[in-house]
Amino acid sequence: MKAGMEQSRLPIGIFDSGVGGLTVVHAVRDLLPNEELLYLGDTARVPYGTKSPASVQRYATHAADYLVGQGIKLLVVACNTASALALDELRQRLAPVPVIGVVQPGAAAAVNRSSSQRHLVLATESTTSQLAYTRAILQLDPDAVIEELPCSLFVALAEEGWNTGPIADAVAGQYLAGIRERSDVERPDVAILGCTHFPLLLGPIGNALGPGIEIVDSATTAASAVREELTASGLAAPEDANGGIRLIATDGAARFARIGSAFLGCEFAADDIELTDIHPADTGQT
């Protein structure tokens, strides 16, 4: 069903456990500059990637309900962990508001790029435990060979701003030594950054993997999926709309601004961030 003009002017809601999803905001803004974006970083509860499925599902539900309460026309789950553990639940809960995750777009990008059909997925422990990327890739290429490797410490490095340097190199080297040492025929030709924080560690990850492995992430393909959905549902913002970004976090505005600017690709200050509490007991939601 096509949506009305009023609805098309509503923002796109985007959430992540912290600042990492700003890489997705960056890609959506580049592709759809006249869309209004409402970003929620659940910085009070980051990381999601080491939490149980029940906790991640609960947190994701709180974040989604909060954004829907603000009035959004579409939700992007810009967190691989929440996409892997809570996407179906969120789709049912939010219908008819469309919900787009980042796992399927990332899988599609990898399948497009791979010649050898050997894929490596780097993600958080919670994401790899669900094998969500494996299932998404096999749906697109049933003959693919997929290996999922948990690299949760990359999240802490990115959050700390230690994206390059000897510590990042050492951590990447430790996680990926087994891949680099393999024979050519056993090596993947594509590595998926299955966590929104990992694009910031592109240099150390690329060095540790060695040559011949293309690194892909889901931000650009997720942005394309957003455009397709908006077009199909008649929800795209009118051409006279200016677009913009509203940033909301659940804790630590100063830290969010300091670390988040690198993810978003432009500087912003603590004053640009609204702090909120999204726990149902504090917001009146159920």
Ligand code: DGL
């Ligand atoms: N944003 C999460 C993801 O994409 C990683 C950070 C976390 O562990 O919360 O998986």
